[in-house]
Amino acid sequence: xxxxxxxxxxxxxxxxxxxxxxxxxxxxxxxxxxxxxxxxxxxxxxxxxxxxxxxxxxxxxxxxxxxxxxxxxxxxxxxxxxxxxxxxxxxxxxxxxxxxxxxxxxxxxxxxxxxxxxxxxxxxxxxxxxxxxxxxxxxxxxxxxxxxxxxxxxxxxxxxxxxxxxxxxxxxxxxxxxxxxxxxxxxxxxxxxxxxxxxxxxxxxxxxxxxxxxxxxxxxxxxxxxxxxxxxxxxxxxxxxxxxxxxxxxxxxxxxxxxxxxx
Amino acid sequence: xxxxxxxxxxxxxxxxxxxxxxxxxxxxxxxxxxxxxxxxxxxxxxxxxxxxxxxxxxxxxxxxxxxxxxxxxxxxxxxxxxxxxxxxxxxxxxxxxxxxxxxxxxxxxxxxxxxxxxxxxxxxxxxxxxxxxxxxxxxxxxxxxxxxxxxxxxxxxxxxxxxxxxxxxxxxxxxxxxxxxxxxxxxxxxxxxxxxxxxxxxxxxxxxxxxxxxxxxxxxxxxxxxxxxxxxxxxxxxxxxxxxxxxxxxxxxxxxxxxxxxxxxxxx
Amino acid sequence: xxxxxxxxxxxxxxxxxxxxxxxxxxxxxxxxxxxxxxxxxxxxxxxxxxxxxxxxxxxxxxxxxxxxxxxxxxxxxxxxxxxxxxxxxxxxxxxxxxxxxxxxxxxxxxxxxxxxxxxxxxxxxxxxxxxxxxxxxxxxxxxxxxxxxxxxxxxxxxxxxxxxxxxxxxxxxxxxxxxxxxxxxxxxxxxxxxxxxxxxxxxxxxxxxxxxxxxxxxxxxxxxxxxxxxxxxxxxxxxxxxxxxxxxxxxxxxxxxxxxxxxxxxxxxxxxxxxxxxxxxxxxxxxxxxxxxxxxxxxxxxxxxxxxxxxxxxxxxxxxxxxxxxxxxxxxxxxxxxxxxxxxxxxx
Numbered sequence: 080x081x082x083x084x085x086x087x088x089x090x091x092x093x094x095x096x097x098x099x100x101x102x103x104x105x106x107x108x109x110x111x112x113x114x115x116x117x118x119x120x121x122x123x124x125x126x127x128x129x130x131x132x133x134x135x136x137x138x139x140x141x142x143x144x145x146x147x148x149x150x151x152x153x154x155x156x157x158x159x160x161x162x163x164x165x166x167x168x169x170x171x172x173x174x175x176x177x178x179x180x181x182x183x184x185x186x187x188x189x190x191x192x193x194x195x196x197x198x199x200x201x202x203x204x205x206x207x208x209x210x211x212x213x214x215x216x217x218x219x220x221x222x223x224x225x226x227x228x229x230x231x232x233x234x235x236x237x238x239x240x241x242x243x244x245x246x247x248x249x250x251x252x253x254x255x256x257x258x259x260x261x262x263x264x265x266x267x268x269x270x271x272x273x274x275x276x277x278x279x280x281x282x283x284x285x286x287x288x289x290x291x292x293x294x295x296x297x298x299x300x301x302x303x304x305x306x307x308x309x310x311x312x313x314x315x316x317x318x319x320x321x322x323x324x325x326x327x328x329x330x331x332x333x334x335x336x337x338x339x340x341x342x
Numbered sequence: 343x344x345x346x347x348x349x350x351x352x353x354x355x356x357x358x359x360x361x362x363x364x365x366x367x368x369x370x371x372x373x374x375x376x377x378x379x380x381x382x383x384x385x386x387x388x389x390x391x392x393x394x395x396x397x398x399x400x401x402x403x404x405x406x407x408x409x410x411x412x413x414x415x416x417x418x419x420x421x422x423x424x425x426x427x428x429x430x431x432x433x434x435x436x437x438x439x440x441x442x443x444x445x446x447x448x449x450x451x452x453x454x455x456x457x458x459x460x461x462x463x464x465x466x467x468x469x470x471x472x473x474x475x476x477x478x479x480x481x482x483x484x485x486x487x488x489x490x491x492x493x494x495x496x497x498x499x500x501x502x503x504x505x506x507x508x509x510x511x512x513x514x515x516x517x518x519x520x521x522x523x524x525x526x527x528x529x530x531x532x533x534x535x536x537x538x539x540x541x542x543x544x545x546x547x548x549x550x551x552x553x554x555x556x557x558x559x560x561x562x563x564x565x566x567x568x569x570x571x572x573x574x575x576x577x578x579x580x581x582x583x584x585x586x587x588x589x590x591x592x593x594x595x596x597x598x599x600x601x602x603x604x605x606x607x608x609x610x
Numbered sequence: 611x612x613x614x615x616x617x618x619x620x621x622x623x624x625x626x627x628x629x630x631x632x633x634x635x636x637x638x639x640x641x642x643x644x645x646x647x648x649x650x651x652x653x654x655x656x657x658x659x660x661x662x663x664x665x666x667x668x669x670x671x672x673x674x675x676x677x678x679x680x681x682x683x684x685x686x687x688x689x690x691x692x693x694x695x696x697x698x699x700x701x702x703x704x705x706x707x708x709x710x711x712x713x714x715x716x717x718x719x720x721x722x723x724x725x726x727x728x729x730x731x732x733x734x735x736x737x738x739x740x741x742x743x744x745x746x747x748x749x750x751x752x753x754x755x756x757x758x759x760x761x762x763x764x765x766x767x768x769x770x771x772x773x774x775x776x777x778x779x780x781x782x783x784x785x786x787x788x789x790x791x792x793x794x795x796x797x798x799x800x801x802x803x804x805x806x807x808x809x810x811x812x813x814x815x816x817x818x819x820x821x822x823x824x825x826x827x828x829x830x831x832x833x834x835x836x837x838x839x840x841x842x843x844x845x846x847x848x849x850x851x852x853x854x855x856x857x858x859x860x861x862x863x864x865x866x867x868x869x870x871x872x873x874x875x876x877x878x879x880x881x882x883x884x885x886x887x888x889x890x891x892x893x894x895x896x897x898x899x900x901x902x903x904x905x906x907x908x909x910x911x912x913x914x915x916x917x918x919x920x921x922x923x924x925x926x927x928x929x930x931x932x933x934x935x936x937x938x939x940x941x942x943x944x945x946x947x948x949x950x951x952x953x954x955x956x957x958x
Contacts, residue, residue, distance in 0.1 A: 159578035226478070231561060233578035254478035255560025256567075258574060262557065265452070270461040271477045512663050513696040515683040517710035518761060527709070531700040 123151045123317040124170060126161040128177035128235075128304065130200065130260060130280055134337045135175065135325075141333075142324055149317060157259055158182075158235060165190055165309065172318035175306040175325070178235035182305040194305035197325050198339035200278045201301055202239055203291040205267045210290065212273035217243070217294045220251045220274055228266045228275040231256040236263065239300040240276040246299030264289060278302070280338035303342065374592070381589055382582045389586045394563055395572070399590060402568040405480065406548035409487035410495075413544045417495040418537060422525065424496070425503035436500075443493045450490055451557025458485065458558075482559035483566050487548035494547050495540040502536020503529070542599060549595055618765055618797040621669035622659045624652075624821075631655055631821040637765075637797035644800045644812030648840055652821040653801040654693075657767050660799060662686050673765055673797070684713070686765070689758030693770040695750045697742035703753045704729060704738035710761035728756040732786070748779040755790060766791075768800040772807050784810055805844040809833065817841050835956045836879060847879045848924045851958055859955055862921045866948070867897045868955040875958035882915060884952035885926035888945040889936055899947040904940050907933070918946060 123142075127135045132155045139151035154161065154171070158181035165171055166188045174191060176182040177200070185191045206214050212225045220227050229251070230237030237256065244251055254272060257263040264281050266272045268288045282291030306325055308318040324330050331341055382389075389395065423429075424436055442450055458465040458476050468474045476482040506529065514528045515521075530537070552570040559566040561575070569591040576584035618637040624630070631652040637643050645653040658664040660671060662683035671678040678686050689710075697706050707725035712718065729735050732752035742750055751771060758766060771787060772780050788811055791798055802808050808815050809829040817825040817832065817840070825837045836842035842849030852861035854872035859865075866878055892899070902920035909915070913927040916938065926946060938944070 157578060163577070163581060228560065231575045231578070233575045253562065254565075255562050256575075257561060258556055258571075258578075265557075266477075266560070269452075269455050269459055271455060271459050507696075509692065509696050510698060512661075512683070513690070513692055514698070514709070514713075515663065516661050516686075516688055516690040516767075517757065518684050518713035519709070520684055520713075523713055528698060531698075534700075 121148050121150065123149060123172050123314050123321060124154065125151060125173040125175065125321065126154045126156075126165060126169070126171045127173075127175040128158045128161070129155050130177055130278060131155065131175055131304070133284060134334050134339070137333050138321075138324060138330060141329065142321055145324075146317070146320070151321070159233070170311075170313055171309055172312040172314050173306065173308055173321050175304060177302060177304055178238065179303050179305055180238070181235070182307065185309075186307070190311060191307040191309050194307035195322070195326065196303040196342045197306045197330070198304045198334050199301045199342055200280055200304065200339055201293075202236070202243055202276050202297045203279045203282050203293055205264060205275045205277045205282050205285075205289040205291055206273065207267055207270050208287070208290050210273075211270070214274045214292065216292075217247050217249060217296050220276075221249050223252065225274060226272040227251055227253045228255050228257055228263045228272040229253040230260055230263050230276070231258060234259055235302055236260040236276070236278060239302050242300035243276065243294075243296045247296040278338070283338035301340075304339070377585055377588055377592070380582075381585050385582075386586060389583060390590060395587060395590065397564050398567050398569045398572040398587070399594065401480065401483070401564070401566075402549055402570075402591070403594070405483045405487055405568060406545050406551075408484045409491055409548040410541050410545040412484065412488045413492045413495045413548075414537070414541055417492050417540070417544075418499050418530075421496045421499035421503055422529075425500045439496050440493050442490050447490055447551065447553025447555075448557050451486060451554040454486060454489060454554065454558040477558060478560045478562065478566060480559075480565055483555050483568060486554040486558040487551045490551050490554050491544040491547040494543040495537075498540030498543060499533065499536055502533040502540075505536075506532050538602075542602060546595060546599065549591070617675075618660075618671070618673050618799070620660060620671040622656055622671070623666060623668035624655060624659060624664065625667045629655075629821060631659075633816075633818065633821075633823055635799070635816065637799060639797065640795050641814065642791050642798040642800060642812045643814050643816055644802055644808035645816050645818055646802060646805065646808045646841075646844070647818035649803065651818045653803075653818055654769055656818070657690075657769050657799060657801050660765065661688055661690050661767055687763055688765045688767060689761055689763030690767040691751075691754045691758045691769065691771050694774050695742075695754035697745075697750055697753055697757070699742050702739050702741060703734060703745065703749075706742065706753055707757045707760050710757060714761060724760055725756070728760045729753070732756045732790070746779070747775045748783050751775065751783055752786070755787065759790065759794065764796040766794060766796055766798040768798065770802055771800065772804070773802070787811060805833075834879075834954065835877065837877065837958075842879065847881055848885070850878045850922060852876060852878055854955065854957075857950075864898075864900045864921055866953060866955075867950045868953045869950055870955045872955055872957060876955050877958050878953060878955050880948050880953045882910075882925040882927040883913070884948050885918075885924060885928075886947050887916065887926055887928060887932075887936060887938070888947070891945050892947065897947075898950060898953070899945060902944055902946045904938060904942045904944060906940055907938065918944070920946075 125135065125139070135153060139153060142151055143149055158176040158178055161174065162176065162181045162184045165174060165185050174182070174185055175197070182191070182194045186194060204214060204217065204220070206212070212219070214220065214225060219225060229240045232238055232241055255266065257266065260277050260281055263275045264277050264285060267275045268285065279291060282289055306322055308315065308322055312318045335341060420439065424432060424439070445453070455462060455477060457463050458468070460466070460469055460475050460477065465476065468476070476485055510528050510532060511524050514524045519527065550570055551568070552574060555566070555568060556571050561567050561571045569587060573584050573587045573591070576587055617639060618635065620635045622631060622633045622635065629652070633656055635643065645656055647653050655664060659666055662681060666679050669679070673687065698709065701709065704722060704725050707728055708721040711721035711724055716724070726735065726738060729738055732755060734749060734752055737745065737749060742753070745753065772784055775783055784807060791811060800811055812829060815827060815829055815832045816823055817838070819838060819840055825832055825841055832841060833845040836845055836847055836849050839849060850861040852859040852866070854874060854876035857869065857871055858867055859872070859876050859878045861878060868878065900921055902918035902924065904916055905919045906917040907914060910927055914930055914933045916926045916928060918924045918926060924946065
């Protein structure tokens with residue numbers, strides 16, 4: 080009963096997106112349009128990690144300008160949530176994840192092939208502008224008097240933090256394991272913690288509300304961001320063109336300006 | 343149609359009511375069915391007995407109960423003032439009480455940080471004077487849950503107070519009872535069902551609290567990681583574990599609420 | 611506190627947007643005063659003012675020489691029985707009765723002992739542990755009375771104490787209540803709209819209409835000499851106001867001959883049973899005769915009550931046999947007469 084209902088729901092969603100699909104197992108009710116004759120789609124749906132919100136929104140505008148009549152719809156969120164949505168049948172064209180692990184759940188499900196790493200993101204220590212605990216290096220975080228926020232290990236920034244700390248051979252007891260990098264950053268911005276490990280891009284995006292401190296061990300825990308077109312993409316052609324834009328020099332410029340590093 | 347079986351006064355079922363009721367019930371229960379269907383039954387027991395799960399469950403039950411106690415201690419008098427005292431701006435106060443209902447919980451959490459956080463309006467003073475900081479502590483979880491759940495109690499109790507027959511209070515006054523005695527020995531027992539209903543709602547809301555808790559109190563196993571937080575984080579990597587945790591939370595709350603209700607109904 | 615000092619004097623004034631109450635009351639020790647009046651006359655309001663449940667706009671209440679009006683309800687030495695008793699549903703009969711004692715600082719055990727004694731006094735010693743909802747109306751009334759009296763009030767207030775009871779129970783409870791009131795040495799103010807309750811229970815009636823006293827006196831006085839239509843109807847009399855000259859009273863255009871010698875404005879009263887009806891003008895031209903139209907016919911005890919309109923409205927009670935014999939129907943014109951000896955006239 081549950082499967083029938085959810086299948087129906089997906090079918091309705093797919094039908095609503097007004098595109099044919101090449102796969103007949105996912106949505107039998109919506110497979111009226113033959114795959115080969117996919118018409119010039121006017122809508123592109125991109126699922127992207129929350130940390131890409133600013134950069135991808137900008138690239139989306141560029142893309143729309145270059146493809147008149149096309150609109151790019153974004154769904155930003157935690158990479159893991161997005162991956163779950165895709166494996167549960169959400170109609171997306173492009174998936175840009177903040178970690179290879181989350182991309183892997185999509186490729187394992189056969190829903191994407193050949194992901195490409197398009198940027199890397201590095202951790203920094205974020206401290207409030209007045210740096211009350213006088214944090215200067217990763218080692219300072221081990222001081223029990225310093226309140227530290229980390230991302231939970233289940234989310235990419237948390238996994239990266241653990242990798243970096245392991246590489247440095249340090250043990251940090253955080254006061255909190257936040258559900259995502261933005262929440263972690265908020266704790267620093269409000270001065271609730273003395274330091275946190277977040278991405279360099281997040282420090283830059285915070286526009287001065289936190290100060291970033293680079294640390295050498297960060298190189299041991301660089302986060303790869305893979306991007307891929309989805310095999311069931313309703314707008315496969317546009318999807319490929321969008322990925323090309325992200326990988327182009329223009330795309331790189333936008334991304335590096337925001338603090339990402341080229342792969 | 344078997345009309346003879348029907349009691350003569352019952353009449354026809356009013357489909358206008360029964361049909362939407364049935365749809366409403368299905369709407370509420372279907373997601374639960376979804377959880378049950380997808381639950382990894384084979385590994386259920388093993389996952390249940392993981393220390394982290396039990397830890398989160400214990401923390402959830404303790405904090406939700408403490409939050410409910412706080413809501414009752416503060417919320418019942420607040421409801422009494424709203425229902426029984428005529429003061430200027432009462433409507434505004436009543437609207438303010440419902441703020442946590444309208445506020446997205448995460449915003450509520452941020453608001454709590456701004457008020458009670460280490461650098462918050464009051465939190466700053468708490469920290470410098472008493473050395474108390476609420477964020478990232480179990481007490482912080484209780485505060486966040488109480489903040490979000492209190493309106494449920496206040497609204498229920500105020501409704502019960504308004505529905506209660508004021509003349510019982512008058513009768514008590516003619517017998518020499520002061521306002522406090524009237525409240526304690528007459529009003530409270532009379533509105534007890536309303537208080538229980540409010541406390542149940544309040545407790546259930548506190549038990550499921552996520553947004554304000556994770557924002558204000560953070561997430562650390564054994565300290566501040568309640569079941570909803572554990573569920574959310576499990577969802578990131580292991581959706582199946584998240585389903586198990588959700589089922590545990592549901593089962594425990596349903597068992598507790600159902601038994602409470604029975605006890606209440608059966609009491610004389 | 612000596613019994614003789616208990617006296618209530620009250621000047622009750624209350625002004626509300628569409629209601630005004632203005633009463634002066636005095637109650638002697640041991641006296642039972644009934645406030646009688648139609649719905650909305652202000653009887654219950656007067657009681658609430660005495661109890662302190664409603665604030666006086668103006669006036670004073672003095673009990674035993676002590677001002678009461680500035681005290682909150684819980685500070686007044688009063689006991690009150692409410693119309694539907696308002697027994698606390700969550701407490702047993704015993705705890706209901708003990709409630710007031712506990713509020714006055716009596717220890718728990720002693721409170722219960724006294725409460726039990728009072729329950730025995732109202733014949734409910736077997737019902738001490740029973741919750742109010744399991745009590746019958748009459749039992750609840752007795753518990754409410756015990757609850758009010760156990761705290762030894764100096765002023766007992768009874769709001770329609772028998773109104774919620776069925777006719778049979780009422781009879782029994784009324785006589786019990788009368789006994790308890792006789793034993794009570796403080797002042798009692800009783801509110802009722804039932805003339806029988808008032809007559810049986812009260813030493814003095816105070817009739818209130820539209821927030822003011824319209825008549826005051828012993829039950830016998832009031833019953834004999836009603837001064838308003840309301841009172842007359844209550845006591846079952848036809849009442850008219852006219853102008854007397856010697857032994858005659860002119861009401862509208864009808865000249866009534868009476869036995870009393872009066873001058874000027876006067877009341878004329880006679881019982882419905884004193885009215886005789888005729889289909890045609892009776893011979894021998896009896897006096898006090900007028901022509902009327904039958905407005906309605908209804909059963910009244912063993913008799914039939916005929917409502918008459920015409921120059922003066924009147925009620926006449928005749929036997930069912932007479933109704934049949936005269937073949938009376940509504941709308942019919944009849945002649946009505948009253949013997950002078952059956953009228954009662956007094957100055958207005």
